[in-house]
Amino acid sequence: MAASESFAQKWNRTSWTDRALLAETMIVLALASAAITVLPFRKVGALASRASKERMFSDAERKKTIWRVRWAVQASAARVPWTAVCFQQGLAAQWMLRRRGIPSRMYYGAKPDDAKGLAAHVWVRDGELDVIGCDIAKDFAVLTTFPAS
Numbered sequence: 001m002a003a004s005e006s007f008a009q010k011w012n013r014t015s016w017t018d019r020a021l022l023a024e025t026m027i028v029l030a031l032a033s034a035a036i037t038v039l040p041f042r043k044v045g046a047l048a049s050r051a052s053k054e055r056m057f058s059d060a061e062r063k064k065t066i067w068r069v070r071w072a073v074q075a076s077a078a079r080v081p082w083t084a085v086c087f088q089q090g091l092a093a094q095w096m097l098r099r100r101g102i103p104s105r106m107y108y109g110a111k112p113d114d115a116k117g118l119a120a121h122v123w124v125r126d127g128e129l130d131v132i133g134c135d136i137a138k139d140f141a142v143l144t145t146f147p148a149s
Contacts, residue, residue: 018072021068021072022072022075022076024072024096025069025072025073025075025076025092025096026076026080028092028095028096029073029076029077029080029084029088029089029092030080031092031095032084032087032088032089032091032092032095033080033082033084033088035047035091036087036088036091044091045144045146047091048091048094048106048146048147049146049147049148050098051103051147052098052099052101052102052103053101054101054102054103055100055101055102057101057102062102062126062129063129065097065100065102066097066102066126066129066131069093069096069097069100069131070093070131070132072096073089073092073093073096073132074089074132077089077092086121086122086123086132086133087120087122089122089132089133090106090122090123090124090132090133091106091122093124093131093132094106094124094131094146097124097126097131102126103126104124104125104126104131105124105125105126105145105146105147105149106122106123106124106145106146107122107123107124107125107137107142107144107145108120108121108122108142108143108144108145108146109121109122109123109137109140109141109142109143110140110141110143111139111140111141119140120140121133121136121137121139121140123136123137
């Protein structure tokens, strides 16, 4: 991919399946952002804890689905006209996985931070599989999970 390639050129090369996934992700990121902005934390937690019907996947299918959701969330979060940080991304990824029958768990953690006093982070895992935000999760103490362990 050339560095000077425009968004329109990239979009035109994107499959319709990927375009649909990206459109879904933009909507889910917007809903996650709105929920986090207007609802109390306990309500957001309740939304993140809703049960889903688990679907049977082969290991390869499950990993591919997780990878595609991760890709779509990261790509979309970088392009939305609002800030979509780990909390919005984690909630969106979790909702998208659950819609596909993958019952992931969202972790909410914190660590001391000299500048802020306390830094928070959200990450999502499906059992032992990293979904999103897991690269720095080891630095944070888990405060709660959705759904609860």
